[in-house]
Amino acid sequence: MMQNVHLAPETDEDDLYSGYNDYNPTYDTEELENDTAFQEAVRTSHGRRPPSKTSLASSMGRPMTGAIQDGVTRPMTAVRAAGFTKAAVRGSAFDPLGQSRGPAPPLEAKNEDSPEEKIRQLEKKVNELVEESCIANSCGDLKLALEKAKDAGRKERILVRQREQVTTPENINLDLTYSVLFNLASQYSANEMYAEALNTYQVIVKNKMFSNAGRLKVNMGNIYLKQRNYSKAIKFYRMALDQIPSVHKEMRIKIMQNIGVTFIKTGQYSDAINSFEHIMSLAPNLKAGFNLILSYFAVGDRDKMKKAFQKLIAVPLEIDEDDKYISPSDDPHTNLVIEAIKNDHLRQMERERKAMAEKYIMTAAKLIAPVIETSFAVGYDWCVEVVKASQYVELANDLEINKAITYLRQKDFNQAVETLKMFEKKDSRVKSAAATNLSFLYYLENEFAQASSYADLAVNSDRYNPSALTNKGNTVFANGDYEKAAEFYKEALRNDSSCTEALYNIGLTYKRLNRLDEALDCFLKLHAILRNSAQVLYQIANVYELMEDPNQAIEWLMQLISVVPTDSRALSKLGELYDSEGDKSQAFQYYYESYRYFPSNIEVIEWLGAYYIDTQFCEKAIQYFERASLIQPSQVKWQLMVASCFRRSGNYQKALDTYKDIHRKFPENVECLRFLVRLCTDIGLKEVQEYATKLKRLEKMKEIREQRVRSGRDGGGGSRSRREGSAGSDSGQNCSASSKGERLSAKLRALPGTNEPYESSSNKEIDASYVDPLGPQIERPKTAARKRIDEDDFADEELGDDLLPE
Numbered sequence: 001m002m003q004n005v006h007l008a009p010e011t012d013e014d015d016l017y018s019g020y021n022d023y024n025p026t027y028d029t030e031e032l033e034n035d036t037a038f039q040e041a042v043r044t045s046h047g048r049r050p051p052s053k054t055s056l057a058s059s060m061g062r063p064m065t066g067a068i069q070d071g072v073t074r075p076m077t078a079v080r081a082a083g084f085t086k087a088a089v090r091g092s093a094f095d096p097l098g099q100s101r102g103p104a105p106p107l108e109a110k111n112e113d114s115p116e117e118k119i120r121q122l123e124k125k126v127n128e129l130v131e132e133s134c135i136a137n138s139c140g141d142l143k144l145a146l147e148k149a150k151d152a153g154r155k156e157r158i159l160v161r162q163r164e165q166v167t168t169p170e171n172i173n174l175d176l177t178y179s180v181l182f183n184l185a186s187q188y189s190a191n192e193m194y195a196e197a198l199n200t201y202q203v204i205v206k207n208k209m210f211s212n213a214g215r216l217k218v219n220m221g222n223i224y225l226k227q228r229n230y231s232k233a234i235k236f237y238r239m240a241l242d243q244i245p246s247v248h249k250e251m252r253i254k255i256m257q258n259i260g261v262t263f264i265k266t267g268q269y270s271d272a273i274n275s276f277e278h279i280m281s282l283a284p285n286l287k288a289g290f291n292l293i294l295s296y297f298a299v300g301d302r303d304k305m306k307k308a309f310q311k312l313i314a315v316p317l318e319i320d321e322d323d324k325y326i327s328p329s330d331d332p333h334t335n336l337v338i339e340a341i342k343n344d345h346l347r348q349m350e351r352e353r354k355a356m357a358e359k360y361i362m363t364a365a366k367l368i369a370p371v372i373e374t375s376f377a378v379g380y381d382w383c384v385e386v387v388k389a390s391q392y393v394e395l396a397n398d399l400e401i402n403k404a405i406t407y408l409r410q411k412d413f414n415q416a417v418e419t420l421k422m423f424e425k426k427d428s429r430v431k432s433a434a435a436t437n438l439s440f441l442y443y444l445e446n447e448f449a450q451a452s453s454y455a456d457l458a459v460n461s462d463r464y465n466p467s468a469l470t471n472k473g474n475t476v477f478a479n480g481d482y483e484k485a486a487e488f489y490k491e492a493l494r495n496d497s498s499c500t501e502a503l504y505n506i507g508l509t510y511k512r513l514n515r516l517d518e519a520l521d522c523f524l525k526l527h528a529i530l531r532n533s534a535q536v537l538y539q540i541a542n543v544y545e546l547m548e549d550p551n552q553a554i555e556w557l558m559q560l561i562s563v564v565p566t567d568s569r570a571l572s573k574l575g576e577l578y579d580s581e582g583d584k585s586q587a588f589q590y591y592y593e594s595y596r597y598f599p600s601n602i603e604v605i606e607w608l609g610a611y612y613i614d615t616q617f618c619e620k621a622i623q624y625f626e627r628a629s630l631i632q633p634s635q636v637k638w639q640l641m642v643a644s645c646f647r648r649s650g651n652y653q654k655a656l657d658t659y660k661d662i663h664r665k666f667p668e669n670v671e672c673l674r675f676l677v678r679l680c681t682d683i684g685l686k687e688v689q690e691y692a693t694k695l696k697r698l699e700k701m702k703e704i705r706e707q708r709v710r711s712g713r714d715g716g717g718g719s720r721s722r723r724e725g726s727a728g729s730d731s732g733q734n735c736s737a738s739s740k741g742e743r744l745s746a747k748l749r750a751l752p753g754t755n756e757p758y759e760s761s762s763n764k765e766i767d768a769s770y771v772d773p774l775g776p777q778i779e780r781p782k783t784a785a786r787k788r789i790d791e792d793d794f795a796d797e798e799l800g801d802d803l804l805p806e
Contacts, residue, residue, distance in 0.1 A: 115166040122159045126152050126176060130183050142191050149180075149187040156180045178210050185219070194223050214243030218255060225258070230266045234259060253283050260291060269298045284315045290360040297367060305368045309383070312364060313390040317357055319350040358395055361387065365399055366406075376406060377415075397423070397430040404437060416441060424457075432462035439471040443478070451475045466496040473505060482509045500529060507539060516547050534564045541573070550577050568598035575607070584611070595624075600631055609641065618645040636666045643675065652683060663691075670698050 033039070133148035156177060163172055181204050188197035201220050205213050221236035237259045244252055260275030276292035279285070289312035296304040326338075341347060365387070369379035380403040388396045400419065407416035420441075423434030435458035442451035452475040458468030473488030486509045492502035507522035523540045530536055541556035557574045561567060571594035579587035588611055595604045605628045612621035622645045629638035639662045646655035656679055662672045673695040680688035 115162065119159065119162055119166065122155060122162065123173065123176065126155050126159060126180060129155065130179055133183055133187060137187065137190060142187070146187040146191050146193075149184040152180050153184050174209055178204065178213075182216070185216075189219070189223055194227055197223055214240060215251075216240075217243070218258070221258065225262060225265075228265075230262050233262050237262070249283065253279055253285075257288055257291075260288070260295075264291065264295060264298075269295045273299075280311055284311060286312070286315055286357050286360050289315055290364055293364045293368065297371070300371075302372045305372055306382070309364055309368060310386060312361060313386060313392065315357070317353060317391070319353060358392065361392060361395060362398060362402070366402060369403075370406075377403070380406075397426065397433075401430075401433055401437065404434075408441065413441065413445070429462060432458045432465050432468055435461060436465065436468045436471055439468070439475070443471065443474055448475050448478050464495045466492040466499040466502060469495065470499065470502045470505065473502070473509075477505070477509060482512050485509050486513075498529070500526060503529075504536070504539075511539075511543065511546070516543055519543050520547075532563050534560055534567065534570075537563065538570065545577070550581055553577055566597050568594040568601060568604075571597070572601065572604050575604075579607075587611075599627065602628060602631060605631075613645070613648075618649045621645050636662060636669055636672070639665075640671060640675075647675075647679065652679065655679065656683070656685075667694075668698060670695065670702070673698065 129148050129152035133145045133152060136142075136145035136148060160172060160177070181200055185197045185200035185204070188194070188200060198220060201216050201223075204210055204216055205220075207213065217236045217240035221233045221240065224230075224233035224236060237255055241252060241255045241259075244255070246252065256275050256279055260272045260279070263269070263272035263275065273292065273295045276288050276295060279288040280292060289308065293305060293308045293312060296308050365380070365383040369383050370376035371379065373379040373382060380399060384396050384399050384403075387393070387399060400422070404416045404419035407413070407419060417438065420434045420438045423430050426434070435454045439451045439454035439458060442448075442454060451471070455468060455472035455475055458465060459472055462468060469488050469492035473485045473492070476488060477485035486506055489502040489506035489509065492499050493506070496502075503522055503526050507519045507526065510516070510519035510522060520540065520543045523536055523543065526533070526536050527540065537556055537560040541553045541560065544550075544553040544556060554574065554577050557570055557577070560570045561574070564570065571590045575587045575590035575594060578584075578590065588608075591604050591607050591611070594601065595608060598604075605624045609621040609624040609628070612618065612624070622642055625638050625641040625645065629635070629642065632638060639658065643655050643658035643662065646652075646658055656676075659672055659676050659679065662669065663676060666672060673691055676691040677688055677695055680691060
């Protein structure tokens with residue numbers, strides 16, 4: 001043992017610390033790169049040196065750190081060599097990177113068949129299903145969200161049973177159970193399965209192991225509110241309010257707000273006022289302030305309405321000023337930061353909050369202004385003064401403009417104009433809005449010069465105001481300059497692509513310019529924006545009709561009547577299109593529906609009457625022509641048609657009475673007298689002489705008038721032309737009762753002898769020809785008919801020599 005112990009040389013006894021400055025070339029590390037033996041040893045032993053044999057570490061068996069092969073002794077010091085540790089294994093080499101230890105042993109394989117592992121995997125699957133259900137709900141797929149929630153509930157019950165078999169019931173994951181049940185109830189509620197949602201919430205609320213489950217009574221109250229079960233909704237809201245501690249101030253305020261809204265729905269305005277007053281005293285907010293105004297408006301308390309409006313105005317918005325987003329210097333770094341936050345989510349939220357506040361204030365002012373004072377003008381003035389003294393100064397001008405619009409609704413145009421003209425000296429934004437309204441007002445009054453002037457003022461004040469550009473286009477359109485009007489409408493669309501008025505008007509402009517394809521494109525784009533606009537649907541159908549595509553026109557009109565099923569104009573247009581296509585049955589259906597909704601449309605009445613005459617149902621046509629005669633009592637043709645229907649249906653006495661009544665109302669109507677002469681002749685009445693005399697006198701007067709007109713034109717007189725007209729010839733209108741436009745002209749030939757008192761002194765035959773307004777009548781058998789006279793169709797023709805017999 002002692003041979004391993006090296007003692008210091010005796011020569012060094014006098015100085016124990018001598019020799020430290022002596023240089024030994026063995027320790028020269030700078031020359032190791034040039035040492036061939038050292039480099040060979042490193043290259044051959046690197047990474048594969050076998051571990052050296054180690055022995056027990058003790059003070060007697062410790063390897064010598066100072067032993068050197070060439071006999072040079074190293075002085076013993078208290079400084080350890082680099083890389084030496086007390087825990088190092090004896091005989092191990094210096095290996096700080098652990099390269100000689102080899103790769104780490106493989107991980108211990110998991111036992112997937114163990115119950116604990118199965119429980120963990122099932123728990124993971126339940127969490128994934130809950131997340132997928134929430135994601136599906138956020139994407140709008142409510143059905144998939146409910147299916148995922150149900151699947152999560154089933155797997156969670158399996159998980160609970162397995163966990164009870166393996167571990168004690170205390171180890172059940174209550175948080176997972178709570179999340180699964182809560183998500184399932186939420187998905188039931190989202191799918192409007194309120195009974196199932198309430199049952200699921202009851203399971204959570206009744207389980208005492210779930211902490212804070214009482215808050216879910218708010219959700220149950222919301223469901224009862226949707227079901228309009230207001231008493232139960234209030235009950236659950238109050239139960240939730242009792243279970244929520246006072247430290248949760250914000251949640252308690254929201255529950256009280258729900259209670260107040262429910263009281264408003266039940267008409268208990270005094271209780272609602274108490275709730276909202278309490279909220280406004282603790283934590284005032286916009287919704288509570290607005291609902292408080294509504295409650296006071298419902299009970300009619302003017303003073304409290306004013307106070308509530310002032311409280312609403314005083315609600316702090318808690319948003320940054322606009323000056324924050326204006327760069328104060330030319331520092332590029334600051335400008336980049338301001339540009340980044342100018343439209344971030346926080347800024348967008350601030351804009352939404354400010355817009356909501358302005359909406360509540362404007363709505364409240366419009367609501368209470370007419371009732372808080374003796375007149376709505378005084379009430380508006382009070383609201384304007386209150387707003388001017390608040391943080392919403394810019395809303396005062398909007399209230400003034402709204403005051404002018406209220407004057408318009410009350411048909412007080414002068415006051416509206418005076419109110420709007422007050423803004424001509426205001427800032428550009430308000431001036432543009434006022435000028436736009438003035439332009440529209442003058443346009444409605446057909447004062448296009450004034451409308452154009454104010455439209456120019458609005459455009460000059462705000463070049464990017466789409467309403468001003470649209471009004472300017474309207475004034476140009478009214479003057480007939482359609483190309484220029486289209487340019488204004490296009491500019492309005494460039495400034496605001498959602499300006500539906502400009503898009504609609506440009507479609508009308510293209511229609512006037514006969515650019516039907518472009519007009520159709522405009523209306524189809526507008527239809528994509530306004531899916532249920534009746535005007536747009538009608539314009540599309542009208543364009544297809546102009547393009548001579550009746551099938552497409554019918555299809556779009558069918559969509560139109562699905563939106564407005566009682567529009568008589570659309571129904572009559574459908575009937576007209578079906579009639580033009582030859583489908584009389586469909587045409588009759590839609591014309592009849594149009595008549596049912598608007599029984600005063602003369603065109604529809606005339607078509608229905610003509611339809612029944614065409615189908616030989618004259619009795620049914622009578623009611624339509626009688627209604628037409630009531631609508632237009634000065635038009636004789638409708639009464640003549642009624643009489644003709646009676647005559648064609650065989651009711652001659654009724655027809656005669658009707659003709660006599662017409663003659664009393666219109667004594668100078670020649671057609672009525674001709675029918676009377678014909679009817680009296682057929683029946684054999686003596687009154688025929690009286691009517692024939694009147695007829696001759698009227699025809700003589702007409703002949704004289706016609707001769708005077710002809711003599712004034714060409715100075716020559718001719719024989720009186722033979723007149724064949726309709727039943728409404730005296731009224732200057734043609735009759736189109738027959739659907740085919742047929743006209744029948746007949747002449748009375750068998751007149752009494754020359755000794756009759758109404759016989760003319762001349763040999764001239766009385767022209768008693770007439771035209772049946774209902775078209776030719778079907779021949780009927782005659783028992784007392786006079787002998788038919790055969791007419792020679794060629795009596796007036798001159799026969800040539802080649803046609804004479806040889």
